[in-house]
Amino acid sequence: MKTLKKIACLALALALSLSLFACGGGSKVTLNVLNWGDYIDPDLLRQFEDETGISVKYTTMTSNEEMLVKLASADNIYDVCFPSDYLIEKLVAEDLLYAINKANIPNLSNIDSRFLDLAFDPGNQYSVPYMWGTVGILYNPTMVSDPVDSWNILWDEKYSGEILMYDSMRDTIGITLKKLGYDINTRSEDDILAAQEALIAQKPLVRAYLTDDIKMELINGSASMGVVYSGDAVYCISENPDLAYAVPKEGSNVWFDNIIIPKTSTRTAEAEQFINFLCDAEVAAQNSDYIGFSTPNAAGLALMDPSYAADPTYNPPQDVLDRCQIFQDLGDFVKVFSNAWTKVKAA
Amino acid sequence: MKQTKTTKPKTATGMLIRRSVFAYPYVVWMAIFILAPMLLILYYAFTSDGAVTLENIVRASSWDNLRVLADSVRFALYTTLLCLLLGFPVAYLLSQMKKTTAALLSVFFIVPMWMNFLLRTYAWKVLLSAFTNMLYTESAVLLGMVYNFLPFMILPIYTTLIKLDKSYIEAAADLGANPRKTFLKVVLPLSMPGVISGVTMVFIPSTTTFAISQLLGGGKTMLYGDLIYMKVITEQSWDTGSALSIILLAFVLVSMTFMKKAERKTSDEGGGRLW
Numbered sequence: 103m104k105t106l107k108k109i110a111c112l113a114l115a116l117a118l119s120l121s122l123f124a125c126g127g128g129s130k131v132t133l134n135v136l137n138w139g140d141y142i143d144p145d146l147l148r149q150f151e152d153e154t155g156i157s158v159k160y161t162t163m164t165s166n167e168e169m170l171v172k173l174a175s176a177d178n179i180y181d182v183c184f185p186s187d188y189l190i191e192k193l194v195a196e197d198l199l200y201a202i203n204k205a206n207i208p209n210l211s212n213i214d215s216r217f218l219d220l221a222f223d224p225g226n227q228y229s230v231p232y233m234w235g236t237v238g239i240l241y242n243p244t245m246v247s248d249p250v251d252s253w254n255i256l257w258d259e260k261y262s263g264e265i266l267m268y269d270s271m272r273d274t275i276g277i278t279l280k281k282l283g284y285d286i287n288t289r290s291e292d293d294i295l296a297a298q299e300a301l302i303a304q305k306p307l308v309r310a311y312l313t314d315d316i317k318m319e320l321i322n323g324s325a326s327m328g329v330v331y332s333g334d335a336v337y338c339i340s341e342n343p344d345l346a347y348a349v350p351k352e353g354s355n356v357w358f359d360n361i362i363i364p365k366t367s368t369r370t371a372e373a374e375q376f377i378n379f380l381c382d383a384e385v386a387a388q389n390s391d392y393i394g395f396s397t398p399n400a401a402g403l404a405l406m407d408p409s410y411a412a413d414p415t416y417n418p419p420q421d422v423l424d425r426c427q428i429f430q431d432l433g434d435f436v437k438v439f440s441n442a443w444t445k446v447k448a449a
Numbered sequence: 450m451k452q453t454k455t456t457k458p459k460t461a462t463g464m465l466i467r468r469s470v471f472a473y474p475y476v477v478w479m480a481i482f483i484l485a486p487m488l489l490i491l492y493y494a495f496t497s498d499g500a501v502t503l504e505n506i507v508r509a510s511s512w513d514n515l516r517v518l519a520d521s522v523r524f525a526l527y528t529t530l531l532c533l534l535l536g537f538p539v540a541y542l543l544s545q546m547k548k549t550t551a552a553l554l555s556v557f558f559i560v561p562m563w564m565n566f567l568l569r570t571y572a573w574k575v576l577l578s579a580f581t582n583m584l585y586t587e588s589a590v591l592l593g594m595v596y597n598f599l600p601f602m603i604l605p606i607y608t609t610l611i612k613l614d615k616s617y618i619e620a621a622a623d624l625g626a627n628p629r630k631t632f633l634k635v636v637l638p639l640s641m642p643g644v645i646s647g648v649t650m651v652f653i654p655s656t657t658t659f660a661i662s663q664l665l666g667g668g669k670t671m672l673y674g675d676l677i678y679m680k681v682i683t684e685q686s687w688d689t690g691s692a693l694s695i696i697l698l699a700f701v702l703v704s705m706t707f708m709k710k711a712e713r714k715t716s717d718e719g720g721g722r723l724w
Contacts, residue, residue, distance in 0.1 A: 167683045174685075269668045271683055310585040310667025324578060440684040447679065448517050448671045 133372050134159045136172060136180040138359075139314045140337075141233075143392035150379050156372050164313045165270050173198055173364050181367040182376055187358045188272070188429035190229050191222040195431065199228040200363040206374040209381035217398035220358060221428070229360035230377050231398035233390070235332035236356050236418050236426055237273055238349040240316075240339075245326035250348045253281035255327065257300070262307040266319055266328030269311040271443040272429055273355065274301065277329060280352045286427040289435050298442035302449045311447070320345060331357075333395025336416050340394065347415040349422050356418075356426035358398070493691035509692035514676065518700065521673040524587075524662075525655035528594040529602075532651045533644070535595070536602030540643070541636075543603075544610035555607070558600050566597050570664050577665070585667030593661040598654060602647040609643025610636070641715035649708045653701055673697055 135147075139162040147158050161180075163169055166189040172178060173185075173193065185193065193199050204210055210230060217231040241250050245264065248255060256265050268274050276286045278297040288294065309325050316328045321342045330338070335347035361380065363373045379385060386402030396416050397403055403411060410416045418426075432439060494505055543551040561569060570593050577584040583592070613636065621631040659674025671679075673693070681690035 165683070167685070171682055171685055305669070308669065310669060312667060437684070437686075440679075440686075443683070444676070444679055445513060447668065448513060448676065 130155065130157050131369060131372055132157045132159050133182060133369055133376055134161070134180045135376070136161050136163065136169060136183045138162060138184060139164060140317075141184065141393055141395070143389045145392075146380075146385055146389055149385075150376060153379075154372075154375060156375070158376070167271070178364055178366045180364055181369045181373045183362055183364065184232055184359050185362060186429070187220070187222040187360070188431045190360055190362060191431040193362065194223060194228055198365055200365045200367060200370055200373075201227050202230065202363060202377070203370075203374060206371070207378045207381060209378050209383075212381055212383050212386065212399045212401035214398050214400040214403075217358060222358075222430075223360065229362045230381060232359045232361045232380065233333060233393075233395040234356070234358045234398050235396050236349050236422065237268075237277060237329065237331055237354045238335065238347055238415075239327055240320055240330040240335045240345055240347050241327035242320065242323060242342075242344055243346055244344055245323070250327065250346070251351050253277055253350045253352055256329070257281075257304050257307070259307060261326055263309050264326035265304075265308050266316045266325045267304075267308050267311045268316065268329045269313050271439055273329065274311075274446075275439055275443060276355050276429065277350075280350070280354060280427075283352065286353075286355055287430045287432070289432075291438055294438050294442050298445055301442075301446040305446065305449055331395070332415050332418065333393060335394075336396075336413070337394035339415065349418065349426065351425070353425035353427065356423055356428055358428070490691045490694050493687045494695045497688060505688045505692035506695065509689050509696055514693065514696075517671055517676050518673050518697070520671070521656050521658070522700075524591065524594065524658070524670075524672060525652050527591055528598060528655040529648055529652045531591070531595045532599050532602040533648065536599055536647060537606055537640075537644070540603045540606035540610055543607050544613075551607075551611075555603075558603065562600055567660060567664075570597070570661055574664055584665065585669060587666065587670055589665040590662045590670050590672075593665040594655055594658060597661065598651045601650040601654070605646035605650065606640060606643040609640050609646075613639050638715075642712055645708055645712040645715065649705065649712075652708075653705065656701060656704075657697060 133156055135158055137160065141162070142160075147160060151157055163172070166186050169183060169185050170189055170192065172180060173183060174196070190199075204226075207230060210226075213231050217234060218226055223229045239250055239253075239256070241255075246255070246261070248258070248260075255261070256267070275294070275297050278300050279286050279288055279293060282293070282296055282300060284290075284293040284297070309319075312319070312328075314334075316325075316330055317334050317338050319325045320328050320330075321338050323342075330347075332347065332349075335345070339345045339347065361377050363370055363377075367373055380389070381399060383399060383401035383405055386397045386399035387405040390397035390399075390402060390410075391406055394416075397406075414422070495501055495503070497504055543554060546554070573589075573593055573596065574584065577589055577592075583589045617635050617639065618631055621635045622628075626634065657674050658672055659678050662670045662672045662675055677690050677693045677697070680686050680693060684690075
C-alpha cells in the first residue's frame with residue numbers, strides 16, 4: 103500500500119509537470135523542420151528566425167524510410183522536410199504533399215533548369231530542389247594501394263576490417279546491384295538475391311555499417327574506404343586532404359534531395375517563406391559551402407569559390423552522370439529489398 | 450476500511466479522501482501508456498486487413514528471425530553472467546563498509562544512471578575508438594550492455610545483503626565455521642533473493658536491447674530489438690514488427706515465471722526484495 107501511494111504521488115507529480123509543459127509557448131509561429139543530420143548551416147536557421155520572427159524547431163533523421171514513417175503518420179507535425187527523389191515519388195503517389203504555390207517562391211528562378219521538372223515530380227508541383235549529388239567511394243590513398251575505380255574493391259579481402267558500408271537499404275543494395283551489372287531499380291527477385299548473397303559474403307570484411315559516422319572514421323583514418331554521398335566526401339576531403347573520392351566505372355546512383363511541405367501542415371505560408379529563403383542565392387551559397395553538398399542553385403554557385411564548380415566531386419562531369427541512375431519508388435517490390443537487407447544485417 | 454459518515458463527528462481521518470483515489474491517476478496512466486499500446490500491438494500482430502489471422506506470427510517465427518532471438522538470448526546470458534560476477538563482489542564489499550562510505554561509493558555507479566544511456570553509450574564509442582581496437586565488435590556490444598545494466602545487478606544484491614541479520618553470521622562463527630564456510634553456507638544462500646532479482650533485472654532488458662548493439666556493434670551485430678526496429682521503421686511493416694514483439698513478450702514472460710518461481714523458493718528465509 104505504501105509503495106502504491108508513492109507511485110500514485112509520482113504519477114500525479116508527473117501529470118502536473120506535463121500539464122505545465124503544455125502551457126508553455128507564446129504566440130510566435132513555429133515551423134517544424136525535419137531534415138537529415140549535418141544538412142544545413144545552423145547559422146542560417148538563426149538568420150531566418152531573426153529576419154522573419156518565425157521560430158524553427160529543427161529535427162533530424164538518418165534515412166528516407168524514417169522520414170516516410172514520420173510524414174505518413176496521422177499526427178505528423180512537420181511543416182518542411184527534405185526527402186530524396188524516390189521518396190518524393192512515393193509521397194506524391196500517396197497524396198501526402200501540399201502543392202506549392204510558386205508565386206510565393208520567387209527565388210525558384212535561381213535554380214538551374216537541369217534540376218527542375220525531373221521525373222519524380224514533373225513540373226515541380228510539390229518540391230523545390232535543395233541539394234544533389236552522387237554515391238561513391240571515399241578512400242585514403244595512403245592506405246589503399248590499388249586504383250579505386252570499381253565497387254569490387256569493397257569486396258577485396260586485402261582491406262578486411264577497413265571497409266565502411268552505408269547503413270541504408272536503398273544505397274547499399276543499389277551499389278551492389280551496380281557492381282553486379284544490374285539495374286539499380288530492378289524488379290527481379292533473382293537480381294536482389296544475388297545482391298543479398300554478395301553482401302553477406304562481404305560482411306566479414308566490413309568494419310561497420312554506419313551513416314553520418316562514416317565521415318569521422320575516414321577523416322581520422324580508422325578505416326581506409328567507405329561508401330559516402332558526394333557532399334560528405336567534399337566535407338571530409340576539406341578536413342583531411344589525403345582523402346579522395348571516386349564514382350566507380352560500373353555506375354552508381356545520382357540523387358536529388360528536394361524540399362517539400364506535407365499536406366498536413368497548417369503553416370504552409372511560413373513554410374513557403376522558409377523555402378524561398380533557402381533558395382536565395384547567398385543563402386544557398388553559404389549553406390552549400392558549409393555542408394559540402396552540391397547546390398542546384400545556379401545563382402548561388404556563381405557566388406561560390408570557382409574551385410567548387412571545378413571539383414569533380416562537388417560538380418560531377420557529364421560522363422560520370424551518364425553512368426549514374428536515379429532511384430525510383432519500388433512500390434510493393436520494396437518488400438523484396440527489405441527482406442534481403444534484413445538477411446544481410448542479421449547474417 | 451469503511452468510514453461511517455453521519456453519526457460520528459468529523460475526525461481528521463474523515464476529512465481525508467479515500468486513499469485509493471490517489472491511485473486513479475496511476476491507473477489512467479497505465480491504461481494510456483501501457484495497456485493501449487499493448488492492445489495495439491496485439492491488434493497488429495493478429496490481424497491482416499481487418500481479418501483475424503496467425504499469418505503474421507507464422508511469418509515472424511521464421512528460422513532467420515528465431516536465430517536472431519537466439520543470438521539476443523546468448524548476449525543476454527553473457528551480460529547477466531558478467532554482471533553477476535562483477536556485481537556480487539561489489540555489492541558484498543559495499544555491504545561490509547560503513548553505511549556512509551557505502552553511500553558515498555554507490556554514488557559512483559548511481560550518478561551516471563541519471564544521464565541518458567544513449568549519451569553514455571556514445572561516450573563509450575569515443576573511448577573505445579580512441580584507446581582500443583574493440584569498437585564495432587561483439588565484445589564492444591557486450592561491454593556496453595554490461596556497463597549499462599551493472600547497477601541493476603548491484604543494487605538488489607546490496608539491499609539484500611545489508612538487511613541480512615548479522616546474528617546469523619555470528620552464530621555460524623560461534624559454531625566453528627571459518628569465514629569461507631560462513632560465506633558459502635550462510636551469506637550466499639541468504640542473498641539469493643537479491644541475486645535472482647538482479648538476474649531478472651539484467652536479463653530481461655538485455656534480451657530486449659537495441660541501440661547499444663547498433664552504436665557499439667556498427668550495425669554488424671543484430672539483436673532482436675534491432676530486428677523489430679528494422680521491421681517497423683525501414684519496412685513499415687507494423688504487423689510483422691508487432692508479431693515479433695509478441696514472440697519476444699511470450700519469451701520474456703516464460704523466463705520471468707521461471708525466475709519468480711526460483712525467487713519464491715529462496716525468499717521464504719528473510720532477505721529484501723526489490724520487486
